[in-house]
Amino acid sequence: MIPTFVVDDVASDRYIARRRLTKNGHFHPIRESADGTEFLERFFATDRPAPDKDTPPELILLDINMPELDGFETIEELKRRRSAADADKQVVALFSSSDNERDQERSQLSGVVEHFFTKPISDAAIEEILETYRARGYL
Template sequence: MTILIADDDHDDRLFMEQALRQNGFSQTIQFVEDGEELMEYLRHEGRFLDQNVPWPNLLILDLNMPRKNGFQALEEIKDDPKLRRLPVVVMTTSSADEDVVKTYNLGVNSFVTKPFNFSRLVEMVGALKTYWMDTVKLP
């Protein structure tokens, strides 16, 4: 089981990893810092060309990233027949209705707003882990 987290904020990546570990996730966690790097990872291009990077079972995607934002990356993922089955959870600071609607129109599997409190993040990540890792059957 591999989770890929696309988020440009170093602290958010660290908190996500800690929250996953506190919820008993001991498998692989991979990080990319923006949408361009995300697409390179998924397509084994750029700095990932000669690396044996694990295929993610779940992508946690921030919307507000440099170079290529989460909306653009999500659209590319869902338009690509080789990538479209990858489950994507948007986790962002936004709670704007237009962002929720836009991401679901693009094919996101879930949309959650990042909590501002670490203990709440641990709870939310626990719920995500239970659902995505223990409850549903992934492709």
């Protein structure tokens, strides 16, 4: 099972993502946060269990446009806080209601984002994410 964080300020978008990920059957547990600040607090909580070596990298499905920290600011803070060893323990995917080319380019330049999708997340997008896990030997 792929541990997953869905980070989006819109409850209905989190709901759709959670339903589609759950329906797929490969994603569990699915944790949700309404903004980047809340996500970072939960993600870097000292009492959060560390994944073991056999656990697939965590999927972080992150909205771009959010109050507090937007998706790109959240990514920068994630990069700042995590160790180099932890980088292999995460797969970051951005999703947005906009297909703005600048956002797509910026996500590619982040050095962290592996996927960029428009909302709502589709079954094809989920399959693309699963291909990343298959390529890494986790599925």
